Every structure is written in structure tokens, then in C-alpha cells.
Amino acid sequence: MSCNPQDRPTPEHTHWARENRLFEIRREVERKGYVDAGILPITGAPFSMASPETGYYGVPLLKEPQWSWEIPPYFFVGGAAGSAAVIGAIAHWTGRDEQLARDCRLLAAGGAIASSALLISDLGCPARFLAMLRVFKPQSPMSVGAWTLAAFGTFSGAAAFAQIAAERFGLPVRILGNFAEVFSFAAGLPFSNYTGVLIGATAIPVWNENIHSLPIHFGMSGLNSAVGILELIGHENTALNTLGIGAAVVETLEGVNIEVSRKPAEEPLKRGTSGFITRLGGVLSGPVPLALRIAAAFAGSRRSKKLRKAAAISSVAGSMLTRVAWVHAGHVSARDWRLPLEIEQKKDWPAITRAGMPVSKIVKEA
Amino acid sequence: MSTTTAFFTDATLCIGCKACEVACKEWNGVSADGFNWTGNSYDNTGSVGHSTWRHVKFVEHSPEPGLGGNNADVVSWVFSSDVCKHCEKAGCLEACPTGAIVRTEFGGVFVQPDICNGCSYCVVACPFGVVQRNKEDGRAFKCTFCYDRQKVGLHPACSTACPTESIKFGPIEEMKLAAQERIEELQARGMDDACIYDPADTSVGGTHALFLLRGDPRQYNLPPHPEVPTIYNRAGWRSSAVAAGLLLFGSLFAFLGSAKR
Numbered sequence: 001m002s003c004n005p006q007d008r009p010t011p012e013h014t015h016w017a018r019e020n021r022l023f024e025i026r027r028e029v030e031r032k033g034y035v036d037a038g039i040l041p042i043t044g045a046p047f048s049m050a051s052p053e054t055g056y057y058g059v060p061l062l063k064e065p066q067w068s069w070e071i072p073p074y075f076f077v078g079g080a081a082g083s084a085a086v087i088g089a090i091a092h093w094t095g096r097d098e099q100l101a102r103d104c105r106l107l108a109a110g111g112a113i114a115s116s117a118l119l120i121s122d123l124g125c126p127a128r129f130l131a132m133l134r135v136f137k138p139q140s141p142m143s144v145g146a147w148t149l150a151a152f153g154t155f156s157g158a159a160a161f162a163q164i165a166a167e168r169f170g171l172p173v174r175i176l177g178n179f180a181e182v183f184s185f186a187a188g189l190p191f192s193n194y195t196g197v198l199i200g201a202t203a204i205p206v207w208n209e210n211i212h213s214l215p216i217h218f219g220m221s222g223l224n225s226a227v228g229i230l231e232l233i234g235h236e237n238t239a240l241n242t243l244g245i246g247a248a249v250v251e252t253l254e255g256v257n258i259e260v261s262r263k264p265a266e267e268p269l270k271r272g273t274s275g276f277i278t279r280l281g282g283v284l285s286g287p288v289p290l291a292l293r294i295a296a297a298f299a300g301s302r303r304s305k306k307l308r309k310a311a312a313i314s315s316v317a318g319s320m321l322t323r324v325a326w327v328h329a330g331h332v333s334a335r336d337w338r339l340p341l342e343i344e345q346k347k348d349w350p351a352i353t354r355a356g357m358p359v360s361k362i363v364k365e366a
Numbered sequence: 367m368s369t370t371t372a373f374f375t376d377a378t379l380c381i382g383c384k385a386c387e388v389a390c391k392e393w394n395g396v397s398a399d400g401f402n403w404t405g406n407s408y409d410n411t412g413s414v415g416h417s418t419w420r421h422v423k424f425v426e427h428s429p430e431p432g433l434g435g436n437n438a439d440v441v442s443w444v445f446s447s448d449v450c451k452h453c454e455k456a457g458c459l460e461a462c463p464t465g466a467i468v469r470t471e472f473g474g475v476f477v478q479p480d481i482c483n484g485c486s487y488c489v490v491a492c493p494f495g496v497v498q499r500n501k502e503d504g505r506a507f508k509c510t511f512c513y514d515r516q517k518v519g520l521h522p523a524c525s526t527a528c529p530t531e532s533i534k535f536g537p538i539e540e541m542k543l544a545a546q547e548r549i550e551e552l553q554a555r556g557m558d559d560a561c562i563y564d565p566a567d568t569s570v571g572g573t574h575a576l577f578l579l580r581g582d583p584r585q586y587n588l589p590p591h592p593e594v595p596t597i598y599n600r601a602g603w604r605s606s607a608v609a610a611g612l613l614l615f616g617s618l619f620a621f622l623g624s625a626k627r
Contacts, residue, residue, distance in 0.1 A: 050407070051427040056587035057406035059413055062495040066486040083613060090617040096626050124484015124504025128464075131483045135465035139596050142487040143463035189610040196609070197602035201595045202490040203457060211598045212605055219609030223616070239620035246616050330490070340493070340589040 055337045062203055064334040065327065067122055074118040075195045075323040078149070079222020080229060081111020082192030085156055087226060087243070089185035092178075097237050102163060103230065105177075108184060109160030112153040119149065141198045148194060152187035155180045193219030199330065205265040205340065206333035207326070213254060217322075220250040224285055225319035228312035241308060244315065245293045251318070252286035255279075265339055268332035269325075277325035284318030370473040371516065372538040373525065373575040374545050375447050377586075378552065378560065379532035382408065382445035386420040389527030394419065394510065397500075407443070413587070414448055416498035419509040420524045421448045425585050444580050447524070447533055448587075450475065450496045450509035452574035453594065458508075460596045461491035473538065473574050474511030482506055493570065493592035511574070538574060545576050569594045 026049065050056045065071075088104020091097045120129045133150060137143040162177025196215030199207045207214070224247040227240050258269050258278070268274045292311035296304040333339065390396065397417045404410050407424035414421045425444045456475045459467045466481035467488060477488075477497070484504040488497045497508040512522035520526070525535035534544060545562050552560040563583045566572035570592050579586055 049427040050423070050425040050585045050587075052582035052584050054427075055584060056423065056425070057404070057409075059406065059587060060495065061413075061587050061589060063415070063489050063492065063498050065490050066499045066501075086613050087617050090614075090621050094618070094621045096621045096624055122485075124486065124499055124501075124506070125482070128481075128483035131464040131466065131481055132485070134481075135463075137460075137463065137465070139460050139599060140463050140487070141599065141602065142461060142485060146463050189614060190606060192613060193606050193609040197599070197606050198487075199490075200602045200605075201598040202461075202487075203493045203495075203593070203595050204490050207490075208595060208598050211601045215602060215606040216609040216612065219606070219613060223613055237624060239617075239624035242620040242623065243616055246612075246620075250612070334490075334495075337587075340592075341584045341587070342590050343584065 053343065055341045055343055058337055060335045060337045061340045062334045064331050065204070067327070070118040070122040072320070072323040072327050074115055074122070075218065075327075076222075076225060076320045077111050077118065078115045078195060079192050079218060079319065079323075080225040081108045081115060081156070082152065082188040082190075083219075083223045083226035084108045084111065084230070085152070085181075085184045085188030086192065087223075087230070087240075089181050089188075091237075091239070092181065096239065097235075100230065100235050100237055100240075103233060103235065105156070105160045105163050105181070105184075107226070107229065108152075108156040108188065112149070112156045115149060116153055119146075141194065141201050144190075145194045145198055148187055148191045152184065152191045155183035155187060159184050192222040199326065202330075203340075204330045204333050205336070206268050206329050209263055209265040213257060214326075216250065217254045220247045220254075221285060221319045221322050223247040224251060224289070224315040228289075228315035228319070231308055231312040232316070236305065236308070241293055241296065244289060244308075244311060248286055248290035248293065248311075248315070251282065252290055255282035255286050258282070265333065267336075268329035272332065274325060274328040274332050277321055277328060281318050281321030281325050284314045285322055286318070288314045289318070369471055370538045371511075371536060371574065372452075372473070372541040373449060373522070374534040374536075374541040374578070375449070375575065376532045376534065376548060376578045377444055377446035377580060378548075378557070378578060379530045380422070380445040380447055381530055381532075382422055382424060383529065384422050385527045385529060386447050386524035386533055387411065387418070387422060389523040390420040390509075393512065393515070393523035396507075414450065414496050414508070416500040416507040419449065419507075422446070423448055423586055425581075427585065446577065446579060446586055447528075449524070449575050450511070451494050451570075452509075452511055453494075453592075454571035454573065455569060455594045455596070457491040457493055457570075457594045457596070458488035458497045458506075460594060461487045463487060470511065470513055470516075472511060472513070472516050474513060474516075475508075476510055476513050477506055477508060479505060479507075491595050493589060493594065541576055545578055548578060563588050565589075565592050568592055569597045 084104045085108035088101045092101035120126050123129055132146040136147055158180035159177050162173040162180060165171040166174045193215045196218035200211035200214040202208060223243060227244040231240055269278045289311035292307045296307035299307055396419060399411055399417050402410055404412060407426035409424040411418050411421050423446045427442055452474045459475050463485060464481055464483055466478045468476055468478060470476050482505040484499055486499040486506060488506055489499055497506050499506045515522055521535045525533040534541060549560055549562055559581045561579055563577040563579055564572055568591050
């Protein structure tokens with residue numbers, strides 16, 4: 001365009017040019033259901049229509065989760081700490097491994113402290129975190145979880161404290177520690193997997209579609225990571241290997257369960273970035289440690305140790321990635337306007353990604 | 367007499383003036399949304415959220431004779447003012463772990479700003495995508511049903527400001543009756559596609575915000591079957607118990623089967 005003001009189109013001309021362009025876009029939308037590249041990156045694209053086929057301009061009905069980065073690590077740490085409390089208590093009560101029981105107490109208490117810190121810093125008003133404990137609402141998984149964390153933190157902390165006090169200072173508090181361990185065990189059982197209920201009992205399609213398997217999936221992921229961490233700090237009890245095999249078997253089955261599902265809501269677990277992280281996390285939690293642990297059972301003592309270490313690293317990484325993947329998938333799922341509106345997906349529609357579909361609210365927040 | 371109240375928003379009377387949006391923002395002191403062009407008809411707000419408690423939808427699509435008051439050869443255009451539905455069984459209220467979200471004596475769902483700690487669990491629990499956390503403030507916000515105005519016998523700001531009485535407000539029975547009468551009147555005039563959106567037969571159990579729409583509710587971003595997430599709790603805790611059982615008996619099995627160290 002020339003810089004001469006006289007050559008500029010009059011406002012009337014630009015108006016008609018825009019109107020014609022809008023009609024062109026509308027025609028393209030009607031023909032194909034979406035707009036290809038070659039147009040301005042209009043916020044709210046690809047749809048320029050509100051209709052029973054396109055929803056409301058493709059604006060997502062549901063709001064994306066607003067948790068910050070602390071939440072996937074919180075799921076991971078909570079799962080590992082809860083499982084460690086249970087493993088430790090049983091190692092103690094069966095009298096099989098006192099050293100393991102001792103480390104489990106410390107791991108559970110450390111995990112409880114880290115969990116609380118992560119959860120509180122995620123709050124919009126961290127100073128008001130105690131408001132969580134002003135009511136108990138069994139119908140709210142978040143409320144049940146907050147109370148479980150409070151109980152778990154108190155008793156796992158007490159058990160670890162008694163442990164240290166008895167060891168370092170010779171105080172006669174072992175009986176108190178054993179008493180606290182009972183409650184730490186009892187709270188650890190739900191604490192290791194309640195996060196599956198937490199995200200499952202929401203309006204986000206990919207989460208609530210999987211409510212039947214998510215707590216088992218998260219619980220076994222937590223067990224997997226607890227076993228992995230205990231092995232990495234030097235424990236070689238064969239019971240840990242048995243537990244690791246069990247967890248890896250369940251995680252493998254969960255992976256198969258996700259892959260064979262044909263539900264449209266499960267798409268974020270298979271496509272795009274969230275699909276990649278889900279699969280990577282799934283392979284590292286299931287088949288890889290399973291193969292390594294089975295090989296370790298047959299290998300010689302020195303090789304066996306190496307194989308178990310590798311399985312432990314893979315499990316811990318897989319467990320963390322699994323939590324990241326599910327939260328990421330929740331974001332993608334919330335942006336899929338078709339699911340809550342029960343609009344059938346057309347074959348050639350592009351995949352929804354977390355960043356791929358600009359909508360007005362996102363621009364607004366930036 | 368029941369003090370339970372409701373909105374009845376009639377899309378056939380809405381002229382898309384956004385007076386409700388403005389009145390709501392003024393009365394409640396809600397922050398601005400910025401100036402953005404979405405390309406979605408004349409809707410530059412997008413959806414209800416923490417800073418948008420009333421939101422006028424501009425439902426525009428390819429020409430469909432009879433839909434919208436404009437020349438049907440050019441475009442079909444309907445307006446509808448959206449708002450928090452104030453569900454009978456509200457996902458946000460059920461999910462709130464602090465008890466900050468309560469049911470008022472008028473039947474509305476109210477977030478107490480002095481208790482909310484910004485856990486944002488209500489955000490993922492709302493089947494209508496209404497409540498949202500304000501990132502700067504940290505707490506969750508949504509339509510208050512003008513609790514302060516109702517308390518002193520006034521109507522909410524949006525319905526007071528509405529120049530065409532598209533947003534009606536009153537006792538819920540009266541509103542349901544008004545909606546029924548209005549739809550019969552419209553159908554008698556030959557407007558066959560008019561319908562009332564009130565998901566009473568879902569787990570949400572009805573709302574305190576009725577909508578009279580023309581055509582499919584999905585084009586207004588209204589879900590055909592909204593569900594309160596509490597219905598998933600039973601299955602979730604059952605699965606949680608199975609997971610706990612696996613952990614407990616797996617550990618017993620593993621340790622009892624291992625040698626003492």
C-alpha cells in the first residue's frame with residue numbers, strides 16, 4: 001500500500017472488504033466445519049458461527065483447572081508418602097525389616113511436610129489455608145483430602161519424631177511412635193490414592209470418564225514411586241521387588257485400558273502433548289519396570305541390583321510424568337467444547353491442544 | 367410465602383444492549399475485562415467468569431428464516447443474557463472444602479469472599495463453567511444473585527437495568543409460570559422453535575435461572591445434560607477402597623512371603 005493518504009481506501013471501502021471477507025469465512029466454515037490457514041489469526045477461530053454443529057463459536061463451556069505448578073508434584077509426593085507409611089507399618093508389624101520401617105516413617109513424614117507446603121502455596125490465599133479445616137464435608141473430595149492430609153501429617157510426623165527422639169536422645173517414646181504409626185497407616189491408605197477421586201469427581205470429561213480406574217491408577221502409581229524411592233536409598237528387600245512387580249502390572253493394565261478405549265473424552269490421553277506425556281509416563285511406570293524387575297528376579301546378584309535400580313528410576317520418573325500428564329489432559333479436555341455440548345466430532349477437525357485454540361478469555365487474562 | 371427467587375431470561379426480548387453486564391459490574395464493583403475483538407459476532411466478552419457475572423451471547427449463524435428479528439436473508443441473530451444458573455444441586459457448593467460457598471435464603475448460591483481461600487476446586491466442579499478464580503486476587507468469584515440487594519427487598523442489578531424486561535426476576539413459582547405462559551404465547555404465534563432451558567431432569571435438579579431460547583440450546587453454549595460431579599463420588603471412593611485394599615494386602619503378601627532381615 002502506498003503511503004500517500006489519497007490512495008488509502010475510504011472507511012466505506014474497508015468496511016465492505018471486511019464484510020466480504022467475513023462472508024467468505026462463513027462459507028468456508030459451512031462447507032468444511034472449520035477454517036484453514038490463510039486468514040488472520042482471529043481470536044475465537046476456527047468457528048465464526050454459533051450453531052448446533054459448532055457450539056458457541058467453539059468457546060469452551062467449561063473452565064480450565066486453575067491449579068498452579070504445585071499440584072502434579074503434590075499428587076506425586078502424596079502418593080509416595082501415603083504408600084510409604086503403609087509399607088513401613090507392615091514391614092514393622094510383620095517384623096520383617098526394621099530398617100525399612102524406620103526409613104518409611106521418615107519418608108512418610110517428609111512427604112507429609114512437602115505435601116502441605118505444596119498444597120498451601122497453590123492456594124489463592126495461602127494465609128487462609130486453615131479455612132479448609134473449619135468444616136468437614138464428606139461430599140467434597142477436597143474436604144476429605146484436606147482432613148486426611150491433616151491426620152496423616154500429624155501422625156506420620158509424630159511417628160517420625162518419636163523415632164528420632166528414641167534413637168538420638170534415648171527418650172522412652174517408642175510406644176508413642178508405635179501408637180502414632182497405627183493412625184499414620186490408617187490415614188496413609190486413603191492418602192495414597194484419594195487424588196484420583198479428587199480429580200475424577202469433577203466436571204472435566206477426561207477425568208470423570210475415568211473415575212472408576214483413576215484412584216487405583218494413582219494409588220498404584222504412588223506405590224510404584226514409594227518402592228522406587230526406597231530402593232534408591234539402598235533398600236534391597238525382595239518384598240519391595242514383589243510390590244514393584246504388582247504395581248507395574250496394574251499400571252500396564254491401566255495403560256492398555258486407556259489405549260483400547262474409543263471414547264472421545266479420552267482423546268487428550270492419546271493425542272498431542274498430553275497424549276505424549278501420558279504414554280511416556282505409562283511406559284516408564286508399567287512395562288519398563290515390569291520387564292526389568294522380572295529380569296532382576298532371574299539375574300545374578302550383582303546384575304540384579306543394577307536392574308532393580310534402573311526399574312526404580314523408571315518407576316519414579318513414570319509416576320511423576322503420569323501426574324503431569326493427567327493434569328495436562330484435564331486442561332485440554334476442558335477446552336474441548338464438543339464434549340459437554342454432546343456435539344459429534346467431525347473426522348477432519350484438528351486436535352484440540354492446550355495452546356492451540358485461542359479463545360477470548362485467554363487473551364483477556366494475559 | 368416462599369422467599370425462593372429466580373431469574374427468567376427471555377432471549378426473544380433481548381436486544382443485546384449489554385446493560386445487564388454494565389449494571390452488574392457497576393453495582394458489584396467487578397473489574398474490567400479489557401477491550402478485545404473476538405470475531406464472534408458482537409460478543410467480545412466470551413463467557414461468564416470471575417469478572418463477568420452477566421454475559422450477553424450473540425448467537426449468529428447462517429441464514430435461517432424466522433430466527434432473529436433482522437432480515438432473515440442476511441443473517442440469523444439471537445441474543446441471550448447468560449448468568450450463573452444457581453443450581454438446585456450446585457457442583458461448586460458441593461465441592462467447596464471451606465464452606466465458603468453457601469445457599470442463601472433466596473435459593474441462590476453465594477461465595478462468601480471472607481472465607482474462600484482460593485483452592486479453585488469449585489472451578490472444575492461447575493458443569494456450566496461459571497465460577498472462576500481471579501488470579502490477582504486469588505479467590506473465586508461468580509454472580510452473587512445480588513444477595514445484598516435481595517436482602518433489602520430490591521431486584522438484582524441486571525434485571526433492574528434491563529430495558530426490555532428480557533431479564534425477569536421474582537419468586538421461582540411465578541417465574542416458572544411466566545415462562546410457561548410466554549412459551550404458549552410464542553407458539554400460538556407460530557414460533558415453534560422456542561423452548562425453555564431448565565435442566566430439571568438431570569442430577570443438577572433444576573436451576574434458579576430459567577432461559578427461554580430459540581432453537582438448540584447447544585448454540586447458546588448450554589449443555590444438554592449437565593451433571594453435578596457429586597454423582598461420581600460413590601464410584602470414586604469405591605475405587606479408592608479397592609486401591610487401598612491392593613496396597614494393604616499386596617504389602618502383607620510381599621512381606622510375609624519375604625525372609626526376615
